[in-house]
Amino acid sequence: MEWLHLSPEEWIAVRLSIKVSIWATVASLPLGILIAYVLARKEFWGKAALNGIVHLPLILPPVVTGYLLLLTFGRRGPIGAFLDQNFGIVFSFRWTGAALACGVMAFPLMVRAIRLSIEAVDRKLEAAAGTLGASPPFVFATITLPLVLPGIIAGMILSFAKAMGEFGATITFVSNIPGETQTLPSAIYTFTQVPGGDLGALRLTLVSIVIAMIALVVSEVLARRVSRRMDIE
Amino acid sequence: MTLLVDIRHRLGSFELEAGFESSGRLTALFGTSGSGKTSLVNLIAGLIRPMQGRILVDGRVLVDTAKRIFVPMHRRRIGYVFQDARLFPHMTVSQNLRYGRFFTPAGERYAELDAVVDLLGIGHLLDRRPSLLSGGEKQRVAIGRALIASPKLILMDEPLASLDDARKAEIMPYIERLRDEARIPIVYVSHSVAEVARLATDIVMLAGGKVSASGPAQDILRRLDLLPAEERHQGGSLLEMIVAEHDTAFGMSVLRSPAGEIRIFGHDALVGSRVRVRIRANDVMVATQPPEGLSALNVLSGKVSQVREGPGMLSDVTIDCGGQPVIARITSRSARMLDLKPGQSAFAVIKTVSFDPDSTTRGITI
Structure with a gap:
């Protein structure tokens, strides 16, 4: 079973992938909840356009999304240059850029899951909380958010899984630099491009499967615990 | 408030x-x-x-x-x-x-x-x-x-x-x-x-x-004409009465008010407490003479204060029994035959069995 042992470089890719995916998921969560809430509850001019933009990464070729990120968030891109000069935040060819690319690609899945569960919340309960004296922010924090929790968990798991598998946009935006931007899929891709890399590719593939399974089991356990706590009829 | x-x-x-x-x-x-x-x-x-x-x-x-x-x-x-x-x-x-x-x-x-x-x-x-x-x-x-x-x-x-x-x-x-x-x-x-x-x-x-x-x-x-059609049979008068005694032999309670005494099936309220009794207009008979040889236990005496022709050949007769009005819904034919007019003395007759538990409740203390 010697062949199953990961080399230090492979470990770095695994750890980087997990770090990138967690950051991508956690950092996009507040915006994801906000956008999901707005799409589920508000009527406004341009709602269809917002919905379209959110879903764009799902239908565009990932390479196109990656290239668009490069144009806007690259060193010379309008947003990238602004962030670099004012805050010293650099995305291009850094792991942060990988996290951004993964977050953008996974965003539609997260928003969709959360939006569906916000739409399922019984608004009468929110009205009841209002008559008891809770102002709208309190209603959201104490009624809506807890009731939406299963959807948020589902959205985060989906987002995490999507981020773990993201390849096209990442490699286009931040390239494939070992130790900085080489995530699991990029590493697997690299292995398949060199002679004798089959074993490495297989090892990392197994690692991918294990991580995906763990994420799935964790989401199941969490969802079950939440719904038991909630006891919704 | x-x-x-x-x-x-x-x-x-x-x-x-x-x-x-x-x-x-x-x-x-x-x-x-x-x-x-x-x-x-x-x-x-x-x-x-x-x-x-x-x-x-x-x-x-x-x-x-x-x-x-x-x-x-x-x-x-x-x-x-x-x-x-x-x-x-x-x-x-x-x-x-x-x-x-x-x-x-x-x-x-x-x-x-x-x-x-x-x-x-x-x-x-x-x-x-x-x-x-x-x-x-x-x-x-x-x-x-x-x-x-x-x-x-x-x-x-x-x-x-x-x-x-x-x-x-x-x-x-x-x-x-x-x-x-x-x-x-x-x-x-x-x-x-x-x-x-x-x-x-x-x-x-x-x-x-x-x-x-x-x-x-x-x-x-009391305004039966205002009630929705499907609830009209439930309408009638509300009387505030005092529990006078409990007749344990027959499982009844005697309620008293200026309108007179009525008997209902045992009410658990204490003697002396106030109860509110709903008398459905459909359950009340009207007599112009003191009735005799009647199974109905409750006879309230008073004066006719109003006769209102209702829909469907029915008339609502209001009898003022010691300050509390009791309404009877009778056919217009009966009202005509008895020649009921305001001011005339009359008796409202109610069967005890027509009071269901829903219609007697404790009085509202104000």
């Missing part, structure tokens, strides 16, 4: 145009479904913003469209008990009960958790989840939850409508206790004469989005 409502509001093709003022302990908004009752309480609660009008509770302006005032619902301090209890599913009963307390300024909390739990008999439910409660229990918790927020007014939108008769009977006494002991004014939406007759001190009658009558419960329920 005075509640003043004067609003106009349009919902689709339905136009609500309601004005009334009530200082009753329990004001019933009464009418058929679609008469605008629920819209009206939603307006009072602040769930809907009226297109035009004013709502004041105890002089405090909640809505005044002319002055562009609209107090949002969470600042109104008006409790709302919904038809479907709407307990928060992710909280225990205890957490549900305490929810509103958090938002009430400390100096304005008058409702004690323990006292409310006692009043509603929900002490054994505190650690449970709402999904494990029966319909009646849920509704009691919902009442408690509204109460513990220490509201200035409680709205109840048909809180018994989704419950079976046994559950209704379980909750009614708690609402009576709330009315008599908690001393919070209640606005109670209902389409049932039986419920309203038992609970209400005042009635606002709604029909087609307009107030068709409002005033003290006794006065309104």
Whole structure:
């Protein structure tokens, strides 16, 4: 079973992938909840356009999304240059850029899951909380958010899984630099491009499967615990 | 407490145009479904913003469209008990009960958790989840939850409508206790004469989005012509009486009032306590002579004060029995044959079996 042992470089890719995916998921969560809430509850001019933009990464070729990120968030891109000069935040060819690319690609899945569960919340309960004296922010924090929790968990798991598998946009935006931007899929891709890399590719593939399974089991356990706590009829 | 409502509001093709003022302990908004009752309480609660009008509770302006005032619902301090209890599913009963307390300024909390739990008999439910409660229990918790927020007014939108008769009977006494002991004014939406007759001190009658009558419960329920057709047979007079004695040999209670004595099947109220008796107009016979050799036990004597020709060849005869009016609904033919005229002495005859447990309740202590 010697062949199953990961080399230090492979470990770095695994750890980087997990770090990138967690950051991508956690950092996009507040915006994801906000956008999901707005799409589920508000009527406004341009709602269809917002919905379209959110879903764009799902239908565009990932390479196109990656290239668009490069144009806007690259060193010379309008947003990238602004962030670099004012805050010293650099995305291009850094792991942060990988996290951004993964977050953008996974965003539609997260928003969709959360939006569906916000739409399922019984608004009468929110009205009841209002008559008891809770102002709208309190209603959201104490009624809506807890009731939406299963959807948020589902959205985060989906987002995490999507981020773990993201390849096209990442490699286009931040390239494939070992130790900085080489995530699991990029590493697997690299292995398949060199002679004798089959074993490495297989090892990392197994690692991918294990991580995906763990994420799935964790989401199941969490969802079950939440719904038991909630006891919704 | 005075509640003043004067609003106009349009919902689709339905136009609500309601004005009334009530200082009753329990004001019933009464009418058929679609008469605008629920819209009206939603307006009072602040769930809907009226297109035009004013709502004041105890002089405090909640809505005044002319002055562009609209107090949002969470600042109104008006409790709302919904038809479907709407307990928060992710909280225990205890957490549900305490929810509103958090938002009430400390100096304005008058409702004690323990006292409310006692009043509603929900002490054994505190650690449970709402999904494990029966319909009646849920509704009691919902009442408690509204109460513990220490509201200035409680709205109840048909809180018994989704419950079976046994559950209704379980909750009614708690609402009576709330009315008599908690001393919070209640606005109670209902389409049932039986419920309203038992609970209400005042009635606002709604029909087609307009107030068709409002005033003290006794006065309104006498107006059989105002009641919706399907509830008309439930209409009649409300008499305030005193329990005079219990006739244990026959399992009856004797009730006394200036109108005379009536006997009903055993009532558990103590001798000397006040009870309110509803006498359905359909259950009353009219005699011009003191009746003899009759199985009916209850004969009240008085003077005819009004004969009103009703629909369908029926006449409503009002007999003033010592200051309390008793209404009899008889055929117009009988009224004609007896030649009933105002001022003439008459006797109202009621069978004891026509009183069901629903029609006698403890009196409203004012």
